[in-house]
Amino acid sequence: MSESWWKEAIVYQVYPSSFKDTNKDGWGDIKGITSKLDYLKDLGIDIVWVSPMYKSPQADMGYDISDYKAIDPIYGTNEDLDHLQSELKKRSMKLMMDLVVNHTSKQHAWFVESRSSRTNPKRSWYIWKEPKRDESGKPQPPNNWSQILGEANSAWTYDEETDQYYLSLFTPEQPDLNWENPDVRAAVHDVMIYWLDKGACGYRMDVINLISKDQRFPDAEPVLGPDKKYHPGGKYFINGPRMHEYLQEIKQKVLKRYGAITVGEMPGVQDVDEIIRTVKSGTGELNMIFIFDIVDIDNVPGKVRMTLQDWSVKDLGRIVSKWQRVMRERDGWNSVFCENHDNPRSVSRYTDDSDKYRTYGATLLALMETTLAGTLYVYQGEELGMRNFPESWDPLKDYKDVEAINFWKKSLDLYGDDPEELARQRKVLERKARDHARTPMQWNAGPNAGFTDEGVKPWMRVNDDYLEVNAEKQVSDDSERLSVWQFWQRGLANRKMHMDVFIYGEFKAVGLESEQVFAYLRIGREGRKWLVVLNFSGEEAAWELPGDVKVEGWMAGNYTKGKPDKSLKDSVALQPWEGLLGKCVG
DSSP states (O other), X not given: OOOOHHHHOEEEEEOGGGTOOSSSSSSOOHHHHHHTHHHHHHHXXXXXXXXXXXXXXXXXXXXXXXXXXXXOTTTOOHHHHHHHHHHHHHTTOEEEEEEOOSBOOTTSHHHHHHHHOTTSTTGGGBOEEOOEEOTTOOEEOSSOBEETTEEEEESEEEETTTTEEEEOSSOTTSOBBOTTSHHXXXXXXXXXXXXXXXXXXXXXXTTGGGSOOOTTXXXXXXXXXXXXXXXXXXXXXXXXXTHXXXXXXXXXXXXXXXXXXXXXXXXXXXXXXXHHHHXXXXXXXXSEEEOOTTTTTTSOTTSOSSOOOOOOHHHHHHHHHHHHHHHHHTTOOOEEOSOOTTSOOHHHHHSOOSTTTHHHHHHHHHXXXXXXXXXXXXXXXXXXXXXXXXXXXXXXXTOOOHHHHHHHHHHHHHHTTOHHHHHHHHHHHHHHOGGGGGSOOOOOSSGGGGSSOTTOOOSSOOOTTTTTSOHHHHHTOOSSSOOHHHHHHHHHHHHHHTHHHHTTSEEEEEOTTOSSEEEEEXXXXXXXXXXXXXXXXXXXXXXXXXXXXXXXXXXXXXSOSSOOOOOSSSEEEEOTTOEEEEEEOO
């Protein structure tokens, strides 16, 4: 397996509005990121990936861009970004940008022109279609595709002035670009070159597998039921017919000359061959993609994201084992992550976030992530074990995300007279809302958790637990066990010390039949073996060591600072949410 700098890098995602506010307006800013670079360097971070900071009306928190080459004033200036780049370079760190080019803001100059008339030269830069008509002649959407961030609504938005609909898969404020038009593709290439020339090391590419649409624009199958007007149309735009052509064009015309890191956000793709075609070493278009099987583990199959189903440790083990094996066997590359800005907090989702077990659950996940093959992504606050905000928060006042707002509005409309069903929908919201990942970063126990000054109202409410869960407390923790931050710091250092094992090594699952424990071997050059044992349950477990696995010593665990005192053979006693890392003989 070939070695590359981007395979070994530790990437930290910053959600800029919630990271650190320095100008006292309640929004995080670029200067705030710069002020915390030493914190990130001490943690072990190599690349800082910042979610969109471009000029935007903020209809979808910056994923609706109105100017790709200008920093939004709420985050600072282009000069502030230049200074951030300079400070990163001093620390041998890099900046990764977020590329959002499936759609723009409806306030982007391109769309303003496109919308101005049917004959404008930029009309074909977006996807415009004639309306259907009902019996009374009233315009209706061209097909039945539903909006991704609100499936009760159409994915098409009517423009009264020109009497046509434009495609807006996410929200009406985010019209989809028409990638069939070569001028659009050239404009995207120009944007990418602009930031790479300014020093960006690469891109996270937002919903990049949606850029090619089936040009027939057929109706979607009524998967949400015959009583629903709109349905997910992903079959006709997820990994569409020309996606690989467009991505190869980006690779050849832009990426190859810079040696950039690329990671594609590609929701909805399940086909292994299709994924390998995208990320295969040498011939693939991207270095890696985000495979969402783990963050989709509690979604009802075939339904939208805002659903819930039970899952087991066996399910988790099968997912991890599958992609660790597939990428190695077929010369692809993984991304390793459990959190991002579009999902709830991992400690709340996969473990127990109670005061008793939060630290153990968060460090269990850290042990898993730091010992899996692939490029590792850490989301802001994950290194502290930040958790979901309380169920008592008011959906109408405390939730800010457009998806959550649309979901709760739909739920009230449909189930306002059915308290039992409304309560079930409320549970989905409380468990799955993207807002959980977007609360302000908890820097200390001071006012507003140190995110902004006392007396300033943050754009979003600070989680109630910041007095106990904060960076200042965890970085300086001198108790008998490592804090979540200290555990991550040690794990990242260990990962870099043993790259041949944990980044490039072979993966072998062991004991997949367990109802509580997920365990695996990582095998490096010259056959060096390490065993990872993870009790993904709130109960004690007795895990039987396989006969062919010989543990020389337990080197680390999440219940003690030093080496765990555990059995080296036969049965290993595990506490709830306990994880162990063992060095093996041979």
